[in-house]
Amino acid sequence: xxxxxxxxxxxxxxxxxxxxxxxxxxxxxxxxxxxxxxxxxxxxxxxxxxxxxxxxxxxxxxxxxxxxxxxxxxxxxxxxxxxxxxxxxxxxxxxxxxxxxxxxxxxxxxxxxxxxxxxxxxxxxxxxxxxxxxxxxxxxxxxxxxxxxxxxxxxxxxxxxxxxxxxxxxxxxxxxxxxxxxxxxxxxxxxxxxxxxxxxxxxxxxxxxxxxxxxxxxxxxxxxxxxxxxxxxxxxxxxxxxxxxxxxxxxxxxxxxxxxxxxxxxxxxxxxxx
Amino acid sequence: xxxxxxxxxxxxxxxxxxxxxxxxxxxxxxxxxxxxxxxxxxxxxxxxxxxxxxxxxxxxxxxxxxxxxxxxxxxxxxxxxxxxxxxxxxxxxxxxxxxxxxxxxxxxxxxxxxxxxxxxxxxxxxxxxxxxxxxxxxxxxxxxxxxxxxxxxxxxxxxxxxxxxxxxxxxxxxxxxxxxxxxxxxxxxxx
Numbered sequence: 001x002x003x004x005x006x007x008x009x010x011x012x013x014x015x016x017x018x019x020x021x022x023x024x025x026x027x028x029x030x031x032x033x034x035x036x037x038x039x040x041x042x043x044x045x046x047x048x049x050x051x052x053x054x055x056x057x058x059x060x061x062x063x064x065x066x067x068x069x070x071x072x073x074x075x076x077x078x079x080x081x082x083x084x085x086x087x088x089x090x091x092x093x094x095x096x097x098x099x100x101x102x103x104x105x106x107x108x109x110x111x112x113x114x115x116x117x118x119x120x121x122x123x124x125x126x127x128x129x130x131x132x133x134x135x136x137x138x139x140x141x142x143x144x145x146x147x148x149x150x151x152x153x154x155x156x157x158x159x160x161x162x163x164x165x166x167x168x169x170x171x172x173x174x175x176x177x178x179x180x181x182x183x184x185x186x187x188x189x190x191x192x193x194x195x196x197x198x199x200x201x202x203x204x205x206x207x208x209x210x211x212x213x214x215x216x217x218x219x220x221x222x223x224x225x226x227x228x229x230x231x232x233x234x235x236x237x238x239x240x241x242x243x244x245x246x247x248x249x250x251x252x253x254x255x256x257x258x259x260x261x262x263x264x265x266x267x268x269x270x271x272x273x274x
Numbered sequence: 275x276x277x278x279x280x281x282x283x284x285x286x287x288x289x290x291x292x293x294x295x296x297x298x299x300x301x302x303x304x305x306x307x308x309x310x311x312x313x314x315x316x317x318x319x320x321x322x323x324x325x326x327x328x329x330x331x332x333x334x335x336x337x338x339x340x341x342x343x344x345x346x347x348x349x350x351x352x353x354x355x356x357x358x359x360x361x362x363x364x365x366x367x368x369x370x371x372x373x374x375x376x377x378x379x380x381x382x383x384x385x386x387x388x389x390x391x392x393x394x395x396x397x398x399x400x401x402x403x404x405x406x407x408x409x410x411x412x413x414x415x416x417x418x419x420x421x422x423x424x425x426x427x428x429x430x431x432x433x434x435x436x437x438x439x440x441x442x443x444x445x446x447x448x449x450x451x452x453x454x455x456x457x458x459x460x461x462x463x464x465x
Contacts, residue, residue, distance in 0.1 A: 014373060014374075014375055014376060015377075016374075016377050017377065018374055018379065019376060022378070061400065067408065070406065087402070088400070089375070089402040089404035090402075092404060093375075093403070242444075244444050248439075248440060258323045259323070
């Protein structure tokens with residue numbers, strides 16, 4: 001309960017005021033709602049010049065696909081990208097938060113961000129919430145110390161690997177990686193392998209689907225290939241579309257013209273004088 | 275008795291993009307589980323002339339959330355001396371919902387607005403603020419499964435306002451007919 005007269009916007013972090021009410025509802029037999037998960041197949045691998053990250057693009061809400069083309073490769077820094085699996089709100093919020101922290105750190109130090117910095121920030125946050133922030137991440141980037149690829153689990157443990165997969169389709173993708181990965185892949189071979197791994201996730205795992213997104217990060221820069229491959233195009237629509245011979249019955253129509261916003265410029269718009 | 279919290283009041287919301295316009299529609303039923311208590315309930319509210327917000331799910335949380343958002347928007351208007359852009363508003367709603375990550379509001383918002391140069395913007399979120407931006411249509415509520423199907427087949431690119439209104443209404447009415455918890459007609463806003 002707020003004691004002040006004006007409710008000021010909160011200072012940040014989580015707020016637990018509705019927890020008691022929700023617990024009371026749970027006792028009465030109310031089931032809590034399902035959150036949007038990203039089912040997912042996310043992968044990363046290190047090739048000779050840097051890191052390649054890949055992800056599918058399906059977002060699910062229970063058994064329904066709610067977004068057929070969502071973005072799972074999140075920006076962290078110009079040289080670091082992160083793929084997220086798990087609860088969609090958690091992956092988005094955690095990657096946005098760490099991305100802002102990295103930006104502030106860059107302003108402070110005047111240097112390019114390092115992948116281990118992002119890694120530590122993420123794992124500390126996730127461990128702090130003991131796995132309740134359900135975000136499983138594949139973090140990859142190239143910094144002054146070279147290319148790096150890490151996986152981060154919702155409870156805060158991390159692994160450093162030459163190739164990694166996460167998400168419900170991780171077994172399907174890992175099968176492809178384990179058979180075909182070798183050190184010193186070229187860029188095209190790497191992209192081809194990542195695409196194959198994601199496709200194997202898309203076609204064999206029910207929680208992953210739609211298109212393949214790829215992100216190639218090298219010392220020189222990054223290349224974000226959104227919808228690099230679209231193996232599930234929408235071919236079943238009829239070209240003439242729907243026509244409605246029987247119109248909807250309208251009970252009441254109200255048309256409100258929008259007012260033009262009038263701008264008042266004082267003093268002929270001159271700049272302030274000394 | 276066991277029930278899903280989202281099915282306590284029942285709702286159906288849909289927003290669609292047209293050519294330099296958007297339409298947002300909702301059903302009109304308010305119920306307490308299987309009993310109907312109102313047949314003219316407003317689920318869609320205006321934030322400013324070019325931004326509308328629809329809230330599905332538990333009606334009490336929808337009202338509280340709406341009041342909080344209007345408060346934040348008014349503060350923004352006082353500070354910035356202009357209206358909020360739809361993308362900014364969506365980020366605000368997402369942040370407010372995620373703040374309550376471990377004790378969430380039982381609401382799913384649908385945001386529809388016209389941005390710069392009359393470019394339509396629609397988005398929906400789950401109850402903890404995971405944004406879903408779409409270029410064609412978004413749905414929310416108990417009738418969402420039928421709405422996905424109806425919109426998927428009836429949607430066309432670049433519809434003019436009259437055709438958009440017709441499409442949205444038909445999709446909404448067809449879907450709520452298959453859902454016992456929503457119905458009693460619809461409210462459609464075309465901007």
